[in-house]
Structure formats: structure tokens, C-alpha cells
Amino acid sequence: MITQAILRALDKKAIWLVGILLVIAIAIPAGNLLIPPGQPFHVPAYIVTLFGKYLCYAILALALDLVWGYCGILSLGHGAFFALGGYAMGMYLMRQIGDRGVYANPTLPDFMVFLNWRELPWYWQGFDQFWFAMIMVVLVPGILAFVFGFLAFRSRVTGVYLSIMTQAMTFALLLAFFRNDMGFGGNNGLTDFKEILGFPIQAASTRSALFAATAVTLALSVIVCSMIVNSKLGKVMAAIRDAESRTRFLGYRVEYVKLFAFTVSAIMAGIAGALYVPQVGIINPGEFEPANSIEVVIWTAVGGRGTIVGPIIGAVLVNMGKSYFTGALPDLWLFALGGLFIFVTIFLPKGIVGTFAQWWRQARGPRRDNTTPRDTGASADRPLVAADPQPKPAE
Amino acid sequence: MADKTDTMLYLDGVSVSFDGFRALNGLSIIVYPAEMLAIIGPNGAGKTTMMDIITGKTRPDDGEVLFDGRTDLTQLDEAAIANLGIGRKFQKPTVFENQTVWDNLELALKKPRNVLATLFYAMDASDRARLDEILETVRLTARKNDLAADLSHGQKQWLEIGMLLAQDPKLLLVDEPVAGMTDSETVETAKLLKDIARTRSVVVVEHDMSFVRDLDTRVMCLAEGSVLAEGSLDQVSANPKVIESYLGR
Ligand SMILES: Nc1ncnc2c1ncn2[C@@H]1O[C@H](COP(=O)(O)OP(=O)(O)OP(=O)(O)O)[C@@H](O)[C@H]1O
Ligand SMILES: [Mg+2]
Numbered sequence: 001m002i003t004q005a006i007l008r009a010l011d012k013k014a015i016w017l018v019g020i021l022l023v024i025a026i027a028i029p030a031g032n033l034l035i036p037p038g039q040p041f042h043v044p045a046y047i048v049t050l051f052g053k054y055l056c057y058a059i060l061a062l063a064l065d066l067v068w069g070y071c072g073i074l075s076l077g078h079g080a081f082f083a084l085g086g087y088a089m090g091m092y093l094m095r096q097i098g099d100r101g102v103y104a105n106p107t108l109p110d111f112m113v114f115l116n117w118r119e120l121p122w123y124w125q126g127f128d129q130f131w132f133a134m135i136m137v138v139l140v141p142g143i144l145a146f147v148f149g150f151l152a153f154r155s156r157v158t159g160v161y162l163s164i165m166t167q168a169m170t171f172a173l174l175l176a177f178f179r180n181d182m183g184f185g186g187n188n189g190l191t192d193f194k195e196i197l198g199f200p201i202q203a204a205s206t207r208s209a210l211f212a213a214t215a216v217t218l219a220l221s222v223i224v225c226s227m228i229v230n231s232k233l234g235k236v237m238a239a240i241r242d243a244e245s246r247t248r249f250l251g252y253r254v255e256y257v258k259l260f261a262f263t264v265s266a267i268m269a270g271i272a273g274a275l276y277v278p279q280v281g282i283i284n285p286g287e288f289e290p291a292n293s294i295e296v297v298i299w300t301a302v303g304g305r306g307t308i309v310g311p312i313i314g315a316v317l318v319n320m321g322k323s324y325f326t327g328a329l330p331d332l333w334l335f336a337l338g339g340l341f342i343f344v345t346i347f348l349p350k351g352i353v354g355t356f357a358q359w360w361r362q363a364r365g366p367r368r369d370n371t372t373p374r375d376t377g378a379s380a381d382r383p384l385v386a387a388d389p390q391p392k393p394a395e
Numbered sequence: 396m397a398d399k400t401d402t403m404l405y406l407d408g409v410s411v412s413f414d415g416f417r418a419l420n421g422l423s424i425i426v427y428p429a430e431m432l433a434i435i436g437p438n439g440a441g442k443t444t445m446m447d448i449i450t451g452k453t454r455p456d457d458g459e460v461l462f463d464g465r466t467d468l469t470q471l472d473e474a475a476i477a478n479l480g481i482g483r484k485f486q487k488p489t490v491f492e493n494q495t496v497w498d499n500l501e502l503a504l505k506k507p508r509n510v511l512a513t514l515f516y517a518m519d520a521s522d523r524a525r526l527d528e529i530l531e532t533v534r535l536t537a538r539k540n541d542l543a544a545d546l547s548h549g550q551k552q553w554l555e556i557g558m559l560l561a562q563d564p565k566l567l568l569v570d571e572p573v574a575g576m577t578d579s580e581t582v583e584t585a586k587l588l589k590d591i592a593r594t595r596s597v598v599v600v601e602h603d604m605s606f607v608r609d610l611d612t613r614v615m616c617l618a619e620g621s622v623l624a625e626g627s628l629d630q631v632s633a634n635p636k637v638i639e640s641y642l643g644r
Contacts, residue, residue: 005515233513235498239491246489249450250562251477251508260510 009227017309018219025215029208045204050323052211052279054316059218059272061299061311062225063265068297069305070229071261072241074159076293077166078269080173081141083287085270087177088140090190090283091124092133093201097194110192111185121183130197137274138267145266146259153255153262158244167290174288189284196278207279214275218312221268225308228264237261298341304351313352400464403428403566403596409448409458410620418444419455420620426566431592433607434600435631436617437641442600443486445617446568450483451476462566478508482564486571486600488551492544496535496554499543500526503558526561532587533557548575556587566596573606585609604632616641 010018028051031043060082067073099106103113107120126132148169152162180186199206228234239247240254248254277283286292295318303314318340325333348355399405404426411419419441426432434442447453448460451473460468468476477483490499504522506512530536533553538546543554552572559567569588573581585606591597592612601607607614607628614631616623618641624634631637 002515004517008517228514231514232501232516233510235494235502236513238494239502242491242493243489245452245473246485246491247502248473249452249477249483250503250558251474252513253474253508253510256510257513 005227005231006223009223009230011226011230014222014226014308017222017312021215021219021222025212025219028215029212032204032208045207048204048207048211049279051316052207052214053276054319055211055214055218056272056276056279057296057299057315057319058312059214059221059275060269060296061303061315062218062221062308063268063272064296065300065305065307065311066225066228066265066268067258067261068300069307069310070234070241071237071258072244073258073262074163074297075166075262075265076163076290076297077168077170078265078296079290079293080166080170080288081145081266081269082273082276082292083170083173083177083283083285084141084144085137085273086277086283086287087184087190087273088127088133088136088270089274089277090193091127091136091184092130093193093196093278094190095124095128096196097192100194101192109185109190111180111188112183115180117183124183134274137270141266141270141273142263145263149259149262150255153258156255167293170288170293171290174285174290177285177288185284187285189282189286190277191282191284193278193281201278201281210275210279214279217271217275221271222308222312224264224268228261229308233257233260295337298337298344300351302340302344302348302351304353304355304357307351307353307357310351310353317352399461401428402426402461402464403430404449404598405459405461405464406445406449407459409445409455409460411444411448411453411455411457418620419448422458422617422621424615424622426596426598428565428596429592429594431588431597431599431610431612433610433612433614433628434598434617435602435604435607435614435641436623440617441620442617443570444620446483446570446598446600449476449568450481474508477562477564480563480565481568482559482562482566483568484552484555484559484570484572486574488548488555488575490543490546490551490554490558492542494543495540496530496543496546497526497539499554500529500557500561503561505561505563529557529560532560534583549577549580552576553580553584556584560591564595567591567598569597569599571601572599573601573603581606582609604628 028043028048031041032045032048035042037044060078064075064078067075094109097109101110103110105113108117112120127136152165157165176182177184178187184190193201195201196206229237236247236252236257240257244254273287299314299318300311301314302318303312304310321336322333325336344351350358402425404424406422406424409419409422410417422441422445424432424445436442444453448455449468451468451471455469462468462479462481466479491502494502501518504526506516527536530539533556535550535554535557538550543551546554552575556569556572559569572588573584576584581603588597588599589610599610613626614628615625616631616634616637623640624631624637632642
């Protein structure tokens with residue numbers, strides 16, 4: 001059953017994408033570790049980390065696309081799931097520091113010693129174990145998404161109202177994680193990591209391994225997402241996106257389909273966050289900033305929502321632009337991002353990939369390719385945010 | 396009213412108001428198994444609202460709505476009602492425009508509807524044969540790989556009827572099926588519905604009188620949310636109240 005579903009998922013495009021990601025997973029670390037500096041194909045260490053970060057963002061954007069592009073749920077709070085996964089990883093990395101912190105306390109992280117805490121809070125227990133932390137990376141975002149989604153989807157909250165609720169969720173978490181007494185390092189967050197699984201976190205080999213792990217995780221995410229969207233469930237999700245109430249009259253439990261997609265997506269976002277933290281070396285409440293979640297939406301829109309490659313390309317390109325701008329013209333970045341979003345919304349409503357695919361189909365002449373749904377007025381004109389939460393499909 | 400137990404659909408004294416406006420006013424309808432009922436009536440009579448109540452879209456303020464003589468539909472939501480075996484074709488054809496004709500039918504096909512079952516669903520030969528058969532019936536075989544959005548209005552109506560067939564319901568609620576169809580398509584649709592009604596219960600709402608005549612079945616005229624007249628088409632159309640409020644206009 002499962003193998004069948006995976007085989008079906010691996011259409012030609014997905015195989016190419018997974019293949020390219022696996023090649024990248026090997027080539028970039030090899031270029032860093034095996035080719036000495038000065039040689040033509042040497043990859044500098046900072047590039048490894050920078051692109052590792054981009055690929056984490058790509059996983060996050062793909063996760064968002066699963067709910068937004070494929071199921072019509074515009075989440076403006078996916079950064080929260082990313083950050084929670086990141087915090088779970090950060091807690092493990094903090095406990096790995098052991099007595100090498102400034103205060104040399106063998107169990108308590110420095111910030112707890114600083115706050116005069118005597119013992120480790122209950123929710124920090126177990127995070128010295130990698131396996132435990134990895135379970136939490138999946139469970140914490142997953143359970144939050146499940147509970148949030150259960151309440152929201154059962155009450156049939158849709159459209160802008162749902163988007164606003166997701167913003168409120170990430171904002172509430174931002175405020176909570178800022179508090180020192182929450183026990184997550186407050187304003188400063190978690191940082192000064194030393195080791196991951198016993199390997200020094202700054203070492204070139206560790207960075208390369210983390211990069212490879214991220215690329216492989218992205219490849220797995222591509223497989224999981226293709227499996228979902230190419231299945232009949234994917235058709236049900238598209239049906240919900242385009243005509244939610246009609247789907248109910250066919251007997252589908254719309255709330256459970258959405259809950260499934262939302263929870264899977266949140267777990268993917270959490271894993272992306274967990275891979276991100278050891279590569280950037282810090283996690284702080286800033287990751288819960290509502291603006292971060294909105295940026296994810298922009299990456300996805302730029303790349304092309306409702307496609308698998310689109311969000312990956314969008315996340316990498318926009319963040320390359322961001323790296324350039326914040327270095328060269330830091331004051332202009334937000335204007336550039338806003339302008340880009342407006343440009344894409346008006347001129348490329350299907351994003352880079354969607355627009356390119358359309359040109360390609362037109363260039364190949366009138367013969368219609370039925371395997372990929374041709375875009376219709378309905379999808380091209382579909383607004384980014386559905387203003388009417390329940391489009392009335394029937395009178 | 397009559398004994399409920401052997402009815403397929405039983406509405407008794409159903410009323411509903413929208414902002415003080417009584418769209419349905421003590422409406423009572425009975426449909427028996429393998430029976431077709433044609434409903435006519437002026438715009439705003441409450442015909443579509445009646446279907447909204449049966450399918451769980453609208454909750455009645457008052458009255459009884461039973462399916463299959465025992466299930467109280469007023470307590471269930473849309474998905475549960477659909478899964479009991481009630482299929483509906485909407486007044487404005489509502490198909491999934493961004494998906495192909497084939498995928499629309501696949502979505503409707505009677506199969507387990509839960510998340511995991513749909514995730515791992517693989518179409519087998521008998522499902523495929525069933526869909527091919529439906530495509531033949533609704534004359535969309537040549538269009539099966541086209542997007543539903545590309546169909547003409549009449550073809551969308553037929554696709555929606557095909558989706559109803561794929562759902563394999565016990566009771567079909569068909570709201571204005573022939574709007575936008577050519578005369579010959581209208582005749583075909585009447586034949587198809589009569590054929591369906593040999594084994595299932597069908598409620599058809601339609602303004603097209605020649606189509607209703609073709610259906611050759613019991614007719615009910617609604618006006619202002621309740622039943623104005625009931626009987627054969629000739630009886631109903633001879634009724635002075637019907638002539639005054641509907642046919643005469
Ligand atoms: N959800 C609603 N909210 C407010 N008013 C409604 C609602 N649904 C129906 N109505 C009103 O109830 C009345 C009955 O409408 P309904 O659509 O049932 O008529 P109909 O008999 O199907 O007419 P038509 O032949 O034009 O389709 C109309 O006046 C309509 O405006
Ligand atoms: Mg109507």
C-alpha cells in the first residue's frame with residue numbers, strides 16, 4: 001500500500017528534483033571538505049552554512065505550500081512551528097554544553113544559573129538525549145497544529161479569519177518566549193552551542209554533515225508532499241481549496257482533511273527549524289515574529305504555490321536576494337521584499353514556476369497536456385487571500 | 396400524515412425563516428422508495444431551501460425531516476447526510492473546475508471517504524469500469540481528460556449528474572438539471588432521470604414544463620414555502636391557485 005503510494009508520488013518531475021537534491025547533498029560537502037581552498041571547485045565554509053540555511057527555509061516553504069497552495073489554508077503562523085522545532089533542538093544543544101558554560105554548571109544552562117534557578121524545570125528533562133529531543137521536534141509543533149487545527153477547522157474558520165488566528169498564535173508565542181520566567185532563555189534565546197552528537201558544531205565536517213542532512217530531509221519532504229498531492233487525498237484537498245462546501249456535500253469530512261494537511265505541514269516546519277538552529281548557532285524569540293511567517297508566504301508566492309518545486313526555488317532565490325540586500329543596502333530590504341510581493345501578485349500570480357510552466361505549455365503548441373491541469377480563470381484569479389470565507393458554490 | 400416507516404424522505408411541518416422572512420412555511424413532503432417527485436413553483440418559493448434543509452446546509456426552525464423512515468436529518472451535518480446516501484445536484488452547476496472530468500467522477504465515486512483511505516486509494520479495474528460506464532451515460536467519454544472548467548454549461552450539468560450516479564445514492568435531489576441544455580439534451584436528461592428513478596428516489600426541481608411533462612410523474616407545486624397543489628401534471632396545472640401564482644404569470 002505504502003510502496004504503491006510512494007511509486008505513484010515519484011512522477012518524472014519529483015524524481016528529477018529528488019535526484020538533484022541528493023547530488024547537492026554530496027557535491028557541496030565534497031567541494032568543501034575534499035577540494036582544498038584555492039582550487040576552482042572549492043566551496044567555502046560560509047557558503048555551506050548559508051545554503052544549508054536556505055534549504056531549511058525551502059523545507060518550511062514547501063510545508064506552507066502543502067496547506068496553502070494545495071489545500072487553500074493560508075497560514076500566517078508557520079514560523080511558529082519552525083521556531084518550536086528549533087527550540088526543541090536548541091534545548092538539546094544547550095544540554096550538550098554541560099559544564100563548559102561560563103558558570104560551569106553541569107546540568108543548568110548558563111541563563112538558568114544567572115536567574116538563580118536551583119534545578120532544571122520539568123520540561124527540560126530528557127533533552128540531554130538526542131532521540132528525545134528529536135521526538136519533541138516532531139511532537140511539539142505537531143500537537144500544537146493538531147489542537148489549533150481541530151478547534152479552528154471544526155468551527156469552520158476559513159479565509160482571512162483563519163490567517164489572522166495563525167498570526168495571533170505566533171504572536172502569542174513570541175510574547176511568551178520573551179519572558180525570562182518561561183525558562184527558554186528569554187530575549188537572548190539559546191546559543192553558544194558547543195557540540196551536536198559529540199561533534200564540534202563549528203567544525204567544517206559537522207557543518208557539511210548538517211548541510212547534507214538538510215538536503216536529504218528536503219528530498220524526503222518532496223517525496224512526502226508529492227505522495228500526498230498525487231494521491232486521491234490530494235484531489236480532495238484541491239476540491240476543498242476550490243469549492244469547500246461542495247466537497248462536504250460529497251461526504252468528505254473537510255475538517256479532518258485540513259487537520260491532516262495542517263499537522264503534517266507543521267511537523268515538516270518543525271523539522272526544518274531543528275535543522276536550522278545548529279547551522280545558524282542560535283534560536284531566539286525573534287523567530288516567532290509574525291513578519292517571519294509572512295515572509296514564508298512571499299517566498300512561496302514568488303516561487304509558485306501549488307507546485308512542489310516552486311516554494312523551494314522561491315525560498316532560495318528570495319533569501320539569496322535578502323543576503324545580498326542586507327549586506328549591500330540594508331535599509332532597502334523590506335521595501336524590496338514588499339515590492340517583490342506586489343510585483344508577483346500582480347504580474348506573476350502563479351509565481352515563477354507556474355508562469356514558466358504556462359509559457360512552456362504554450363510554446364509546445366495547442367496540443368493539450370492533460371496530465372497537468374491547465375490553469376483556468378478560476379485558479380489564476382483566485383485571490384491570495386480569500387475574502388469571502390465560504391464561497392457560495394450552490395444556491 | 397401517512398406512516399413514516401416506509402418512506403424514503405419525510406418532511407412534516409418544516410419551517411425556516413431568514414431575518415424574519417419565512418422561506419419555508421409548514422412544508423410537508425413525502426417521497427417513497429423508487430419514486431420520482433417533480434417540484435415546480437415560482438422563484439423564491441423555497442424549492443432550493445427545501446434541499447438545503449434535507450442536505451444539512453440549513454437547519455429548520457421547526458418540523459420533522461426523516462430519511463429512510465428513521466434517520467433524523469436535522470441532527471446531522473452535510474458529510475454525514477451525504478454518506479447516508481443522499482446526493483444533490485445544485486441549481487448552479489457546481490463541479491471542481493480545476494480538475495478533470497475523470498477526477499471529478501473519481502472524487503464522487505462511492506468509496507471510503509476518510510483521510511487514510513483516500514491517501515492510499517488506488518483505483519482498481521472495477522472502479523475504472525464503473526467510471527467509464529458513467530462517462531458513457533452522461534456522454535462525456537471524449538472529454539474525460541479535459542478540465543471541468545472547459546465544459547459547456549449543459550455538459551457541466553451532465554457531469555454533475557454523473558457525479559450523482561458515481562455517489563450511488565438512495566435519494567437524489569436534482570435542482571434545475573436542464574437549465575442551459577439544448578432541447579435534445581433535455582429529452583435525454585428526462586430519460587436518464589426516469590431510468591434512475593426505477594431503483595432510487597428522485598426529487599427534481601424544474602421550471603421547464605415540457606421537461607416536467609416528459610418526466611411523467613407526480614408533481615407538486617410550491618409557493619411561499621408551502622405546498623400549493625399536488626397530483627399529476629395535468630391536475631396541478633389545472634389548479635386555479637397554481638395558475639394564479641405560477642403558470643399564469
Ligand atoms: N441563506 C439564506 N439567507 C437568506 N435568505 C435566503 C437564504 N436562502 C434562501 N433565502 C431566501 O428564501 C427564499 C426562497 O429561496 P429559494 O432559493 O429556496 O427559492 P427557489 O424556490 O429555489 O427559487 P428559484 O426558482 O429562483 O430557484 C428566497 O426569497 C431567498 O432569497
Ligand atoms: Mg432554486
